[in-house]
Amino acid sequence: xxxxxxxxxxxxxxxxxxxxxxxxxxxxxxxxxxxxxxxxxxxxxxxxxxxxxxxxxxxxxxxxxxxxxxxxxxxxxxxxxxxxxxxxxxxxxxxxxxxxxxxxxxxxxxxxxxxxxxxxxxxxx
Numbered sequence: 001x002x003x004x005x006x007x008x009x010x011x012x013x014x015x016x017x018x019x020x021x022x023x024x025x026x027x028x029x030x031x032x033x034x035x036x037x038x039x040x041x042x043x044x045x046x047x048x049x050x051x052x053x054x055x056x057x058x059x060x061x062x063x064x065x066x067x068x069x070x071x072x073x074x075x076x077x078x079x080x081x082x083x084x085x086x087x088x089x090x091x092x093x094x095x096x097x098x099x100x101x102x103x104x105x106x107x108x109x110x111x112x113x114x115x116x117x118x119x120x121x122x123x124x125x
Contacts, residue, residue, distance in 0.1 A: 006055040007111055010047060015103055018043035023096055032088065032095040036081055036102075044073045056119035068118040072110060080106040 022039035026032055048069055080102045087098035 003055060003115070004111070007051070007115075010050040010055055011107055011111075013050070014043040014047045015107075017046050018103065019096070019099060022099055026095060032099075033081060033085065035095075036084055036099060037077065040073075040077050040080065044077075047073075051114060051119065056114070065118065069114065072113040072118055075113070076106045076110040079109055 018039045020039075021042050022032075022035050025035035025038055030038070048066070052065070052069075083102035083105055084095070084098050087093040087101060088095050091098075093101070
């Protein structure tokens with residue numbers, strides 16, 4: 001439970017970075033799907049550092065941890081973007097509101113994949 005709370009704390013900051021930059025990108029005229037990708041990348045950079053060091057306390061600095069993390073986040077970005085697209089195009093949501101819903105949905109998937117695969121203790125998967 002402690003780890004999940006830490007993950008949630010990092011997630012709040014990632015969400016602020018992702019959603020803040022997403023909103024800024026939309027405001028300056030960038031298409032909402034491209035804005036989503038750009039904002040997500042900024043959040044992921046923050047997420048990798050804090051999840052590795054603080055949430056999962058992974059001391060392994062091998063490249064495979066980063067590759068796993070990147071793979072999980074590419075999958076999560078695709079999931080997030082699909083939800084965003086469906087909510088905007090077919091449900092009529094405002095892009096910012098749709099992104100809040102998409103981020104919340106993707107957070108669960110991201111946590112489970114990172115906890116059970118990316119940062120899993122050796123022998124636990």
